[in-house]
Amino acid sequence: MTVESTAARGTSRSSSGKRTAAAKTAAKKAPAKKSASRAKRGSAPAQPELVQLLTPEGERVEHPDYAIDLKPEELRGLYRDMVLTRRFDSEATSLQRQGELGLWASLLGQEAAQIGSGRALRDDDYVFPTYREHGVAWCKGVDPANLLGMFRGVNNGGWDPNSNNFHLYTIVIGSQALHATGYAMGVTKDGADSAVVAYFGDGASSQGDVAEAFTFAAVYNAPVVFFCQNNQWAISEPTEKQSRVPIYQRAAGFGFPGVRVDGNDVLAVLAVTRAALEHARSGQGPMLVEAFTYRMGAHTTSDDPTRYRADDERVAWEAKDPILRLRTYLENEGLADEAFFAGLEKESEELGVSVREKIRTMPDPDTMAIFENVYADGHALIDEERAQFAEYLASFADADETAGTAGRGH
Amino acid sequence: MAAKSSGQLPVAKAINESLRASLEADPKVLVMGEDVGKLGGVFRVTDGLQKDFGEDRVIDTPLAESGIVGTAIGLALRGYRPVVEIQFDGFVFPAYDQIVTQLAKMHARALGKVKMPVVIRIPYGGGIGAVEHHSESPEALFAHVAGLKCVSPSNANDAYWMMRQAIESDDPVIFFEPKRRYWDKGVVDTSAIPAPLHEAHVARPGTDLTLAAYGPMVKTCLEAAAAAEEEGRSLEVVDLRSMSPIDFDTVQRSVEKTGRLVVVHEAPVFYGSGAEIAARITERCFYHLESPVLRVGGFHAPYPPARLEEEYLPGLDRVLDAVDRSLAY
Structure with a gap:
């Protein structure tokens, strides 16, 4: 299945004419600013307001507080990022099914939230991801194959966070919000104007570490953007099991602004994240962005969403597909031609081939890697255990030779 | 540094002098924790440090232990060398997750590309007539964790030198301070060449x-x-x-x-x-x-x-x- 075909499938569904709550264009003012949008827009929305600049139907709309003006090539760039990210993601899911990965956490449906926020970043900004930020990693220039190492089981992280200002994936929920905050405190101490983004999800919003991160960031006025992808589901638990208020409203209690953005609208996410980053780097402290999106797939490849959620919910969100709506906009406005889409399809195929090849040739680590990098300055016990284990393994050397597996590192 | 002996110092003061020397020696060293600033810590171990090194380097934190250690990890990732104080042994457990799950494993997870020079000071042990949660000895719970180092000085001279060495270490060190011995005096020789940190x-x-x-x-x-x-x-x-x-x-x-x-x-x-x-x-x-x-x-x-x-x-x-x-x- 190609990305384009997914988008095409979405087109037919959206033509049913149904509109959902999140598709209603509603304005959420940035707390620091005045807004007359509510009065202008008439009836109060049933759902909390969210910033939207591109409707699910691909119609460009304006927002009083968040404007964006992108060149055609920038719009095509966002589209390309989302398409390639989805392609990489679906390739990884396939590789898990083929036994090449032990697990995969798909970002399907969250491409706009990740590309929109990721493309708002400067090179010197630092990202603290969960384990699902494949699109943000793409924007930061992390080799997609690097992301697969821990899911294949060849490492527990596997890249140098400082080479792309993209920290290691964090599996324990919410822990990284504190690391991001501490890092941001360091940025301030250095007198730099970089910003830091802490990614987390709706489930993580219940974690004490996230609440403590909010407190520390507010108290120290740290230049950190808390970027919550509310994808509606924390494995099987819906957001109402995490919070009795919309998540972005939590920020108010900590003393900084919060805003909800249509997380499937890459333009709105880009505009809002840019504003939040500017807020941070201009010394105004943290901001919480809640990207209202949907996890189209399972929590991970080990999950079975049919046990806890109805398919019609997923179908309704398919109509709000982030890639589809930008494609509609590009086509309707004549901002991209067939050659562009065809070229991207080809690039997408090539990415798939490249990822497949890289993962299938990714070597297992040497057995003795167990003992590597446990300590920076060494540790007598590790030295002793390493030597003992090496000796133990060496005792099989003759048997290995007989079996023809000598030279495998032990 | 000029050879000098500080003479007889209580253990708490020896640690204070050690923190002071470390703050002077390396601008990346930070001291952080609850009440470590104006108050100088509940045991006065950080007495006078904020006055001399400022609020940016001697940081009174919100009352949240996981937050203290979690932000220290972030500061270490940014190149700082935080020395965090957990006010009492029994209060470390809100931070246990950050210490065990994050701090201890970060160097290995990054395949050695990042270092975690974080010292966690914990006044520990009993004998001071304290209320519940103020007299515990949880060192085995940390020594059991790969990626952490755990030390505890028994006298003033060791307290001074082991703290300096712990701060210079590129690995996370849990520094257990024998709180009932804080007031015991001993000669601190700041010009000596100390024994390796982990040598008995x-x-x-x-x-x-x-x-x-x-x-x-x-x-x-x-x-x-x-x-x-x-x-x-x-x-x-x-x-x-x-x-x-x-x-x-x-x-x-x-x-x-x-x-x-x-x-x-x-x-x-x-x-x-x-x-x-x-x-x-x-x-x-x-x-x-x-x-x-x-x-x-x-x-x-x-x-x-x-x-x-x-x-x-x-x-x-x-x-x-x-x-x-x-x-x-």
Whole structure:
């Protein structure tokens, strides 16, 4: 299945004419600013307001507080990022099914939230991801194959966070919000104007570490953007099991602004994240962005969403597909031609081939890697255990030779 | 640095001087924790540091231990060397997840590309008549975790130097401060060349039996050895100084000489560091041992109310009782 075909499938569904709550264009003012949008827009929305600049139907709309003006090539760039990210993601899911990965956490449906926020970043900004930020990693220039190492089981992280200002994936929920905050405190101490983004999800919003991160960031006025992808589901638990208020409203209690953005609208996410980053780097402290999106797939490849959620919910969100709506906009406005889409399809195929090849040739680590990098300055016990284990393994050397597996590192 | 001896200093002041010297030596060193600023910490270990180094480097934090350690990790990722204070032993557990799950593993997860030079200071142990959660000895819970190093000084000179070395270490170090010994004075020689951080020290030579201890129990063991001498017994006291790694070589050398070992700590003996030492020394010194390795420590019960701690804590008599039992084999 190609990305384009997914988008095409979405087109037919959206033509049913149904509109959902999140598709209603509603304005959420940035707390620091005045807004007359509510009065202008008439009836109060049933759902909390969210910033939207591109409707699910691909119609460009304006927002009083968040404007964006992108060149055609920038719009095509966002589209390309989302398409390639989805392609990489679906390739990884396939590789898990083929036994090449032990697990995969798909970002399907969250491409706009990740590309929109990721493309708002400067090179010197630092990202603290969960384990699902494949699109943000793409924007930061992390080799997609690097992301697969821990899911294949060849490492527990596997890249140098400082080479792309993209920290290691964090599996324990919410822990990284504190690391991001501490890092941001360091940025301030250095007198730099970089910003830091802490990614987390709706489930993580219940974690004490996230609440403590909010407190520390507010108290120290740290230049950190808390970027919550509310994808509606924390494995099987819906957001109402995490919070009795919309998540972005939590920020108010900590003393900084919060805003909800249509997380499937890459333009709105880009505009809002840019504003939040500017807020941070201009010394105004943290901001919480809640990207209202949907996890189209399972929590991970080990999950079975049919046990806890109805398919019609997923179908309704398919109509709000982030890639589809930008494609509609590009086509309707004549901002991209067939050659562009065809070229991207080809690039997408090539990415798939490249990822497949890289993962299938990714070597297992040497057995003795167990003992590597446990300590920076060494540790007598590790030295002793390493030597003992090496000796133990060496005792099989003759048997290995007989079996023809000598030279495998032990 | 000019050679100088600070003369007699209490342990708490020695740590204070050590933090001061570290703050002076490296602008990346930070001190952070609850009440470490104006108050100077509840034990005054950080007294005067904020006044001299400013609020940017000596940081009063919100009252949230996970937040303190979690942000220290972020600061370390940014190139800082945070020294964080957990106000009391029993308050470390909200930070346990960040310490065990994040701090200890970060270097390995990044394949060695990042370092975690974070020191976590924990005033620990009993004997000061405190209320619940203020007298615990949780060192085994940290020594059990790969990626962490755990040390505990027993005297002022070690307190000074081991803190300096812990701060210079590129690995996370849990620094257990023997709070009942904070006021014990000793000579601090700031011009000396210190022993390696994780090397044990023979605090008192002897021939009949080895007492191994660290932190607050070293003094107790030295007192026990002095008392035993009056009865004609020569006890060797090994100050382990480090609970992870443990300098088994020094213990082994001692036990090969004495043939008997008693390990003493305040922490419960069940799964305690004494158990690990007993197992390792039995492996290493099986044919030298004249008796089983014995342990003296806390019971498998919550730390008792202060009115009972004199009975609960290993004291001179309980150590000598174990010595008697060992020598009776």
